[in-house]
Amino acid sequence: MRITVKNLNKLYATAFEKMENMSKFLGKNCVDHALDFHYGHRIKIGKQFTNELYPIPLIRFRLKGIKTEVFFDVYTNNDYIGYIKVYPNKAEILSLDLEVFANLKYLIYGYHYQQELYNSEDLKETKNIIEKSKDTRFIIYADFDNLEQIYNVVEKLIIKSSQRFSMANYKCECGHYVTIESYDGxxxxxxxxxxxxRKFKTKCPVCEAKCLKDQYGNGECENCGWKLDKFANKFKNRVIYPNLISLNKAKQLYSEGKPFEPNLDDFVEALYNYSEMQFKYNGVYYTVELACENDDEYDIELYNSKTSETFIFKTKEEFKNNAKVEGKFLKDIWEETTEKDWLQ
Ligand SMILES: [Zn+2]
Ligand SMILES: [Zn+2]
Known part of the structure; x- marks a missing residue:
C-alpha cells in the first residue's frame, strides 16, 4: 500500500511540475491564468478509456479571447502527457489560423453533441465544413507529448502587450490560484x-453616483448595478455587452425604481450582439443561439438543456412570436423566467 501511495505521489508531483512550468511560461508572456483541478478524468490506456475517474491538474486561460484549458495527466507515456482544449465559437474558429495546431494531431468537434468531426486534410475544406455546419460552438482537442508543443501554440496566439507588466499571484474569491497582469487582470x-x-474615479451615467472605472472605461456602479461601458455611453439606445438593456432604458427603469431586467425585445437585441444567450424557466436552462444558415440571414436556435431538444426559428419575429417552453409561448411567460443573461 505504501508503495502504491508513493508511486501515486510521484505521478502527481510530475504532473504538478509540468503545470508549474507552464504557469511560469504564461506569466512570462503576460497571459492571465488560473490553476485548477479537473475531476472526472478517465484513465486512457492505449486508445481505450477505463471507467476509473480521478482528478488531474489543469490551467485555464484565454488565447485571443477564446477559452482554453491545458490538462496535465498523471497517467502518461512517451506520446502523451496531457491534452489541450480550445473552445471557440463559429466566428472565432473561422478567423483562427488552424495552422497553429499543425504540430499537434488535433480534432475539431461540435460543442453540443461532440460527435461531429470537422477535420479534413485540407484546412480550407475544414473551414468550409465549419462554415456550413449547424454547430455554433466548437472544441479543438489535441493530446501532446511535451510542453514545447503547447508553448508553440500559445506563442502564436497570444496578443503581445506593448508594455511589460509585472505579474501578481493571489487566491481568487472563487478558490482558484490565479496569476495575472498586476494592473489589468x-x-x-x-x-x-x-x-x-488600477482604478479611476468617475460618475455613473445612470444614477450619477460616484464609482470607479478601469483604464478601458469598464467598472460597475455599486449604487445601481449598471456596468460602465464606453460604447453604451456612445450608443445610448442600443443593448451592448456587458449590459442587457440600453443606457436610456436603464435610466428610465432607475427613475421608476424598477430592476434592470431585459424584456424579450432587449434579450433578442442582446442575442444579435453576442450570439449566445440563456434563461432559466422552472429550473431548466435554455440556450438561445444564432446559427448562420447562409451568408446574410441567421436562424435562431432554442436549446432545452434538460431534453436536449433544439427548435429552430427562421427570423427574430418568428422566435419572439412562436417560441415555446413547456408548451407555453415564451412571450407569455417571459416575466417568470430568471437568469436571463449572456451564455455563462
Ligand atoms: Zn475567480
Ligand atoms: Zn449607478
Whole structure:
C-alpha cells in the first residue's frame, strides 16, 4: 500500500511540475491564468478509456479571447502527457489560423453533441465544413507529448502587450490560484476583477453616483448595478455587452425604481450582439443561439438543456412570436423566467 501511495505521489508531483512550468511560461508572456483541478478524468490506456475517474491538474486561460484549458495527466507515456482544449465559437474558429495546431494531431468537434468531426486534410475544406455546419460552438482537442508543443501554440496566439507588466499571484474569491497582469487582470475562471486592478474615479451615467472605472472605461456602479461601458455611453439606445438593456432604458427603469431586467425585445437585441444567450424557466436552462444558415440571414436556435431538444426559428419575429417552453409561448411567460443573461 505504501508503495502504491508513493508511486501515486510521484505521478502527481510530475504532473504538478509540468503545470508549474507552464504557469511560469504564461506569466512570462503576460497571459492571465488560473490553476485548477479537473475531476472526472478517465484513465486512457492505449486508445481505450477505463471507467476509473480521478482528478488531474489543469490551467485555464484565454488565447485571443477564446477559452482554453491545458490538462496535465498523471497517467502518461512517451506520446502523451496531457491534452489541450480550445473552445471557440463559429466566428472565432473561422478567423483562427488552424495552422497553429499543425504540430499537434488535433480534432475539431461540435460543442453540443461532440460527435461531429470537422477535420479534413485540407484546412480550407475544414473551414468550409465549419462554415456550413449547424454547430455554433466548437472544441479543438489535441493530446501532446511535451510542453514545447503547447508553448508553440500559445506563442502564436497570444496578443503581445506593448508594455511589460509585472505579474501578481493571489487566491481568487472563487478558490482558484490565479496569476495575472498586476494592473489589468481578471480571473480566467470566474471573471472577477483582480484586487490589483488600477482604478479611476468617475460618475455613473445612470444614477450619477460616484464609482470607479478601469483604464478601458469598464467598472460597475455599486449604487445601481449598471456596468460602465464606453460604447453604451456612445450608443445610448442600443443593448451592448456587458449590459442587457440600453443606457436610456436603464435610466428610465432607475427613475421608476424598477430592476434592470431585459424584456424579450432587449434579450433578442442582446442575442444579435453576442450570439449566445440563456434563461432559466422552472429550473431548466435554455440556450438561445444564432446559427448562420447562409451568408446574410441567421436562424435562431432554442436549446432545452434538460431534453436536449433544439427548435429552430427562421427570423427574430418568428422566435419572439412562436417560441415555446413547456408548451407555453415564451412571450407569455417571459416575466417568470430568471437568469436571463449572456451564455455563462
Ligand atoms: Zn475567480
Ligand atoms: Zn449607478
Amino acid at each position: 481578471t480571473c480566467p475562471v470566474c471573471g472577477r476583477e483582480s484586487l490589483f486592478k
